[in-house]
Amino acid sequence: MPELRKDPVLGRWVIIATERAKRPKDFTHAPPVPPAERACPFCPGNEELTPPEISRRPGPLGWAVRVVPNRFPALDSVGPATRQGSGIYDRVAGVGAHEVIIDSPAHDRQLADLSADELAGVVAAWRERACALEQDKRLRYVLIFKNHGPAAGASLEHSHCQLIATPVLPVLVKSELDGAQRYHRFRSRCVYCDMLKQERTDKARLVAEHDGFLTFAPFAPRFPFETWLLPLEHFGSFAALDERRVSGLARALKDALDRMNRVLDRPDYNFVVHCTPLDCPDAEHYHFHIELMPKLTIIAGFEVGTGFYINPVPPEDAAAYLRGEK
């Protein structure tokens, strides 16, 4: 069973794959190129190539969106989240969920190529899975993200999102929660709500406003053309993402992807959805948001080892390009 381990200084949890562990030569010898004739496990007609389906949203080809377990899950779905100490170290059994949301039956359509209504089906699938996993009392967080393209870590071409549900909090979400709580303690206001207000006033970093969602380049972005999407209304959980908000988010996300694709010629990219932890879905101080990061530069150990980023594109410039003004 995989194991979650905590850095004793930073409180940062990592998943350690204790089974199927890789050996040095798995890294030093390039993996064999998958044969072109191999069937895509995410295409209609090949449904038996994935582990048993978790859910589907109906569509003309049998389904429009399909959710399946990851074939090589980072976490196990069965067993208790046993917590264990050894000296100064902490570990938790690697229980949780690792699922794949297949965005559409079409092999060649990127997420941005879907219609806003089709994309709303994908977002609705995120919500459905997040709300279902919320019932699992072993879990503390549901992380939804997308790796698009090989440079962004995608191993399959057919468009898909991923979901990882964990019995611990990802360290950056924890840091955001702590920072947002500190802000709230002094001011009794949500820092993200204040950010929205300031961005709408400053205007320099605004990209678009769509159906209740604001898209902007954050004030201190790590990456060129990093873009955030926040709902104008304050909420934090997937449970609060009602039908209207699902539709608004889908429209805002499609617009953001379209702009990024136009300016940067369809780059590889990642996005991560940050929501409230499962045990405090209605936190007054935390605000649902999506961080969209085109993969344009190498992220080296330096950045990761220090948390220090050098960004060659001011967010004001990025926003102007994304607005179509540059």
Place this chain on the structure above:
Amino acid sequence: MPELRKDPVLGRWVIIATERAKRPKDFTHAPPVPPAERACPFCPGNEELTPPEISRRPGPLGWAVRVVPNRFPALDSVGPATRQGSGIYDRVAGVGAHEVIIDSPAHDRQLADLSADELAGVVAAWRERACALEQDKRLRYVLIFKNHGPAAGASLEHSHCQLIATPVLPVLVKSELDGAQRYHRFRSRCVYCDMLKQERTDKARLVAEHDGFLTFAPFAPRFPFETWLLPLEHFGSFAALDERRVSGLARALKDALDRMNRVLDRPDYNFVVHCTPLDCPDAEHYHFHIELMPKLTIIAGFEVGTGFYINPVPPEDAAAYLRGEK
């Protein structure tokens, strides 16, 4: 002038290059391959190709180690570290230092190919520059790191380290300082000293012990074969890195690089040196260390956007390989 900007939630500073900013096409069109006949600016005889030399350590070819300003510095060396607020946001003028330490005159010798004594000259150059910059009251931190190989972000082949001195703390160092201080407050002990003790007892993650430095795979590593080097004696600053410790660190680092190169076939890699901030060099709770990270996997926005890492190699396995037992 570049600008340092702070994320209002995380307290994370980033450097925004406001001049020489890149445009979208700088990312979407591959940069021209540098002509092979172009002279290496770090080779002896081409000294005039670098900005004016900061210092050198003498050697048979005129110099053994040479320190020069980065030709494309991320920070400016002149001007006050003016701090400015605007609404919820903070910014600081991007003053500081960005230097290059040329490890040796030989174009084709990696850091690991140097003798222990030659490597000690490189470490002594780090110390010399760190101690010189400590006098600059605008600065709070000196960050020394190495990007080796294109996958690790190196743009020049000739072996070199880099130094960035900043008027702010890198967020991960800040988080380590905070975590270590919390630990110290409860126990009046340094968490890193306790870690050293436990690693020497547990033995499973030990790689080597050399001249007062312990090399081990950390309990919760983000990356396959990530390795840390810590002095057994408690100290935090470059000022405390006396002649004997410089020599010990050089021997330990050479040994760690040799082991990594043997097991992983000379991979691209990064390392970062974590020391105490300039305003509290003798902190009882913080401990000098080096984090060495071979670049074996793609670091995607997912990891960076959540701080959540999945590591397919347990550190106990990595240590056994690095000890030569596997």
